[in-house]
Amino acid sequence: MNGQNEIESAIIASLLKKPELLEKLRVKPFMFQDEQFKGFVEYVLNQGKVDLNEIYLESIKNKEFLNNDVIAKLYKTDFIGYGFFERYQQDLLQNYQILQANKLADEFKQSSTPETFNHMVDKLKELTNVTAKKEDGTQRYAEQLVEDLYSDAPAQRVKTKYKLMDHKIGGFEPSQLVVVAARPSVGKTGFALNMLWNIAQQGHETSFFSIETTGKNVLQRLLATITGIELNRIKNVQDLTPDELTQLTNAIDQILKLGININDDSTTTPQDIRAQAMKNADKTQVIFIDYLQLMSTDTNIDRRVAVEKISRDLKIIANETGAIIVVLSQLNRGVESRQDKRPMLSDMKESGGIEADASMAMMLYREDYYEQEDDDSGKSTVECNIAKNKDGETGVIEFEFYKKTQRFFT
Template sequence: MTNIDQLSTEESVISNLITNPNLLIDFKLKPHMFRNTEYQKLIEYIFETGKSDINSLYYKSREDENFISTKELKRLYKSEATAPMFFMQDQMNMLNSYVVFKTNELSAEYNKMPSRENMSLLLDELQKLNKLSIDKKNPTDEYIKQVMSDTLSDEPRALITTGFKSMDSKIYGFEKGQLNVIAARPSLGKTALALNMMWTMATEGYPTTFFSLETTGDLVVQRMVSSIANVELTELKRSSNLGIEKTDKVMKALDLIKKSGLNIFAESNLTPQRVREQAMKQTDKPQIIFIDYLQLMKSDVPTNDRRVEVETISRDLKNIANETGSIIVLLSQLSRAVESRNDKRPMMSDLKESGGIEADANVVMMLYREDYYDQEAVDTFTGKSELEVNLAKNKDGETGVIKLDFFKKTQRFMDV
């Protein structure tokens, strides 16, 4: 009776790959998806050299005793137990086995330390595993159809305006999948500007969320009420002296906020995973998520290097926006380097602890007020300041400086 040459799925994939080097272009697996450590090293070497021909592998095997043996290479190369027609199916079978294996492994780790936080991390990892695929179709036709549909449609493009004509004329509004940044020195006006934008978007029916890491939720609501009702913030803090007319305005503003469906969360330990949870909620329109502010966030995987950690957070937030189709508006502090210059207008290099945000962000707005540095320029009567918004980065539109009037007493912004 003739012995039948039998190969495992992993062996079959390797055998096909080294017997038919042209199949490398269709190889979709990663080294860590192989259970056999020798095969992992083999695939790593193939990726490193960019070729899977037997001669290259044979010489590597002779030189490196930790590499797959020449005997094993010969066995796989001479095997007749597989053929190129099985290559893709074997890869899909391997991927399915890997996903099941990793799912069991992650579940076992979770069971050792079950908690709400670890459950969120588990669900995130399981979602990533579930998205793994071998047969990736070319999406170009779908992208072409989408652009063609947008071009020929009589409907206006789905852009989410900020409420400021001067700003929207340059950035054309926000779009889903964007990470946008508002950066300034402390107490210059970035939170107030973000709340003004958010209120405009909420009144247009967009699901909006505000994560506050520094200010309590009730104070965030107070600032919104001050702007909506046009009642000075200091008067709200002394509510016993408001009077009937202003009290009525405040109550109407509170009612509007309640009906808008705004989500306001005061969370001092905010992580990207928590943002992902919110962004993944099913809504008819793109979700808009404001975060105040980046440098107070924590990474899901903390490190000893805060700069690296902040850059990781920035990259995670960009990925969340892309994957969920949400819009994230991230507030950021500027470093003290601004203070050491004669011209204190901020530059991109002033972004505190994060060079990576320059690459991740679609739009970077940098704020400046003359009266922030020059007390003699402060208008104590009206409380009005001129705010410069430097659109330092704008991937899909114009850069440049626009000016807004900032009425600090009522936390309200208006076009100049």
Template sequence: MKKNLELEKQILAKLMIDADLLLESELSENDFVNPTHKKLFQAIKEVGSNLALIQSKFVEEEQDYILEIAAMLMTSGRKENYAELKRLTEVRRLETILKGLQMAIDDDQSLDLIYEKIAQFDKQEIQVADMKEVLVEIVAELTGTVTAIYHPTGYTKLDKYLRGFTPGQLNIIAARPSIGKTMVAMNFLLKQTEADKKIALFSLEMTNKEISQRILARNSGMPVDQMNKPATPEQLERVNTAMIKLEAQLKNLTLIDSVYTLPQITRMIKYLHKKSGLDLVYIDYLQIFDIKGDNRNLEIGKITRTLKKLAKDLQISIILLSQLNRSLETRADQDPKLSDLRDSGSIEQDADIVLMLGRDLEYYPETMKVFIRKNRNGSLGEVELVCKPASMQIGN
């Protein structure tokens, strides 16, 4: 018990120095045993790292103890300590369950009652859906009294199949290099920011400047390769006009080019969601994730499962870009199939929607085919969009 309290004090001292670690720690008041520690954790959540404001939450007799914690020399408070505190919370929960079951057994209760007790404990940790409520919600959507949430792509032909991306979904946009994954994703998200959706774009391949150049090219009609060269007066006018139109729209877009690992990306998504809300997250692209394990397929599977769970937990749409296998280019029929997804079958399994892109670079470079290869809540199909790769533009 004493060890538990010391661990709690160490973690609280760290949080008092840097309240931004609250999100990373994934702790709650229930992870602390000591009542004062619970109260201190709640105070940090409310007022941050301001010691004076934290102390104001406590009576005079408690304030010396708070100062004692704040003055602790923090050599720990690392992630493994957060995990240890979580582990101890789970141990206490299991001890409570066992104690309750032992009492039921000692009282000679029936097996049905014992199983009921087990189910009650499970409900504390698992959100159990009330089927009646779910069915009422579905009927309300069908009758139009409640509108389901969709984030359309902005492309009419495609949205006839998808209606849009919905909260809780993991969606895939896949293609071979140079076909236009980033171009398609960028056009989707810019259409969505026009509809006032809040979006984060994680670019693991390009810098924020390179992404911004492509956004400006798309909205001004200037070729991307002109963005690093001196502009003509006519080009400058087009760029300035595009900047004015983009100013309000891009307040809803956050670009991140400095994180490469799954934990970093999930922490940043949670932070942005808590700070200002998020509707959609785009990640470009899966195969550039910094993967530590030896088994790449297993690690890719871990990434897609984690992102799927995150989408469900936060009720956001995550769109993950992915490469297709090189073997696609050696086939007579080069229309991509689900089996062409690179690195792991779990991509197909975890995804709600899989869009695959195809473009004949030699004969029809300005025609983009979008193959809807998986659509959990709709039909499959194929649509053609017009594209101008030089200026990153896509049209219906």
């Protein structure tokens, strides 16, 4: 087998000399060990083409990009041929698998416990599923459809447990990207946590990535939803009765048993979401993100472009892993200037590709949000407008929202 640098150099050189080979590129950027080669592959994949002029300009602008002298040297090398291009990609994949397997083995040696052993086995299984070849899509899809047609098992859908919503959308399906959009403080985080709790109780793998607020705050909101104890009273622990403390302790125990994963890393990126989506492949993953516009990217680009790229990456992750990703999104202030302040798809802040990428888009509206008058009961009516649904009905569903307990009812 050729050396790693030779393999990576040959693949990059082939792309430079034969730009049409980008369509035959099967390896992923993370498989490259050389950081500049990795960055080059990420760049051409994002661009969707290999354009020598644009690559040259990027090399001048970006000091961390592949050096122009290296580009020129690679371009002048002899083309290895189409057959060898495929073989070198397979070699790169095998090298990546061996390198990662050795790392996992080293980690296990440093801490040999049943937990680290199981972690190593799970990761090794994931490694065996990494491939540099694409299957015959039509054959695979046809086999899946025939299996569905003759199967007695119900369609694989994740119910929200809100009857009116499930009747309209049929539940969430694997590989969907669902957007829940609203103005700040309308109730989208509470709405998401209510759905998460309903879904988790059905045995699905659930995660909540909170970029806006702390994990502790998310847990407190979730506890209010479960127990019906007012959120402010949960925060002021000293005001709780012994019976309420017991309720909260039992609710925490339920959350832990269901394995709900709460993450409050403020630098969450699509790669973090991919890592979560690839865990426990035997279970349906439902991942909530609060919220889209706060997510980080690995590149320093214009914010609107960055949000569009994050949205596209999340859709790709959902497609490739089968995970259901529910991402919350802010609406821009334009809605405030209209007489009818009910949101529309175009109101999504820095919307760009979000509207196009989403399989389903839900827009939340609460009229008393603009009246600045709270009902003593804390009860509000929240309209959930399913404004986009690629695979089903659209329309408005009304919820009763009890802000003090973060609970939603239809």
